Amino acid sequence: MTMKIGSTACAAALMLGLPGAGQAADSLTFVLNWTTSGEHAAVYYAQxxxxxxxxDLDVxxxxxxxxxxAAQRVGAGSAEMGIADLGAAMVAKGAGADLKAVxxxxANSPYQMYWLKDSGMTGLKDFPGHKFGNPPADAARAMWPALAEVNGIDPDSVQWVNISPAAKVSALMSGDIDGTTYFSNYHHIMAEAFGDQLMWFAWRDQGMNPYGNSVVANGEFLRDNPEAVGRFVKVMQRASVYCAEHAQECVDVLPKYASGLRIESEIQNWNGVIExxxxxxSTTVAMGQFVPERVAADAELVSKVFDIQTEFSPEEIYTNEFLDASIKMVAAPAN
Structure with a gap:
C-alpha cells in the first residue's frame, strides 16, 4: 500500500505544557524494544x-x-520510559510490573510468521510438531499462545528455541529451525533472502490484530512527573507524523547513532512502520490514540492465555490523557 502522509498543527504542539524558561530539563532513560533500526527513525530524529x-527533556x-x-525494565524503574508491545506490557503488568502505556x-499488529516451502507446512494448521526460533524476549514469541488459542492449536505443540535476532535468516536457511517470526516492517529482509521459497502470513489475517508497539512509562515516574511524560508524548506524536512525511530525512540521521545500517533497507523498514x-x-482522532474496546479485547485475550498473577482492569494499562488531538496521521493516495 502506497500512502502520502500529512500532519496538522505539529509546529505548535510542543508549546503546550512546557515548563518555564530556565528550569532544569527533566532527565529520563528511554529503552527501545530492539536495537536501533529504521523503525526507530522518529525517536532518533526527535533527538x-x-x-x-x-x-526541556534530557533523553x-x-x-x-x-x-x-523493555516492559520489565520500565515496570521495575530501571528505565523511566520505553517502547514495548502492548501485549507484552500487559503480561509484565500481570506479573507485578508498575507501568502504563501512554x-x-x-495501531495494526506487526506480527508475521515465516517458513519455507520445503518444510512441508502450508499454513498454521501444520505448525504442530515443528521447531520455531526466536529470541526469548521477542514480542511475537511471547504472544504465540494467544494466536494458538484463537486458532484452536495447543501452544505447546510448537517447540521454541532460542536464537539471536540476527540469526533468524541464517537459522532458517540452514534448517536449524523450521520457522520464525518477524515484524511486517522487516518483511523485505525475508523476501530478499528467500524469494519464491518464502511462505508467510500476517497474524491479523488469522483472527488476531492486537495493538503492537506502544510508548510505556514507569508508574511511579508517571505519577511524579506527569508534565514530563506529556511533553515526551507530544514530541513522539510530532516526530512520528513528521517522519511519515519526511522518511528519507529522518532515516538519514540513524547512522549517527548506530553503525552498520543500510539506509535503503531502513527506509523500507520505516515505510512499513508508517502503514x-x-x-x-490515528487519522481521525489522534496519532497514538488507544480505543478502549480494543484494549479491553487485548486484555481479555492475554488474561485467558497467560498466568496473570496480579489482576488489573484494562483501564489500568493505558491512558490517552497526554495525547494532542491536533496531531493526526493523514493517509491519502500518492500523486
Missing amino acids: DAGWFAEA TIEQGQGSTV MNIY LMTDET
Missing part, C-alpha cells in the same frame, strides 16, 4: 533535531533486547 531538548536512548525486557505506535501506524483512529 537529533533537538525536539526533546526544546521540550538517554538505550538499546533494547525485546519487548518483554501512546500507541503500531502500521495508520488506521482510522
Whole structure:
C-alpha cells in the first residue's frame, strides 16, 4: 500500500505544557524494544533535531533486547520510559510490573510468521510438531499462545528455541529451525533472502490484530512527573507524523547513532512502520490514540492465555490523557 502522509498543527504542539524558561530539563532513560533500526527513525530524529531538548527533556536512548525486557525494565524503574508491545506490557503488568502505556505506535499488529516451502507446512494448521526460533524476549514469541488459542492449536505443540535476532535468516536457511517470526516492517529482509521459497502470513489475517508497539512509562515516574511524560508524548506524536512525511530525512540521521545500517533497507523498514501506524483512529482522532474496546479485547485475550498473577482492569494499562488531538496521521493516495 502506497500512502502520502500529512500532519496538522505539529509546529505548535510542543508549546503546550512546557515548563518555564530556565528550569532544569527533566532527565529520563528511554529503552527501545530492539536495537536501533529504521523503525526507530522518529525517536532518533526527535533527538537529533533537538525536539526533546526544546521540550526541556534530557533523553538517554538505550538499546533494547525485546519487548518483554523493555516492559520489565520500565515496570521495575530501571528505565523511566520505553517502547514495548502492548501485549507484552500487559503480561509484565500481570506479573507485578508498575507501568502504563501512554501512546500507541503500531495501531495494526506487526506480527508475521515465516517458513519455507520445503518444510512441508502450508499454513498454521501444520505448525504442530515443528521447531520455531526466536529470541526469548521477542514480542511475537511471547504472544504465540494467544494466536494458538484463537486458532484452536495447543501452544505447546510448537517447540521454541532460542536464537539471536540476527540469526533468524541464517537459522532458517540452514534448517536449524523450521520457522520464525518477524515484524511486517522487516518483511523485505525475508523476501530478499528467500524469494519464491518464502511462505508467510500476517497474524491479523488469522483472527488476531492486537495493538503492537506502544510508548510505556514507569508508574511511579508517571505519577511524579506527569508534565514530563506529556511533553515526551507530544514530541513522539510530532516526530512520528513528521517522519511519515519526511522518511528519507529522518532515516538519514540513524547512522549517527548506530553503525552498520543500510539506509535503503531502513527506509523500507520505516515505510512499513508508517502503514502500521495508520488506521482510522490515528487519522481521525489522534496519532497514538488507544480505543478502549480494543484494549479491553487485548486484555481479555492475554488474561485467558497467560498466568496473570496480579489482576488489573484494562483501564489500568493505558491512558490517552497526554495525547494532542491536533496531531493526526493523514493517509491519502500518492500523486
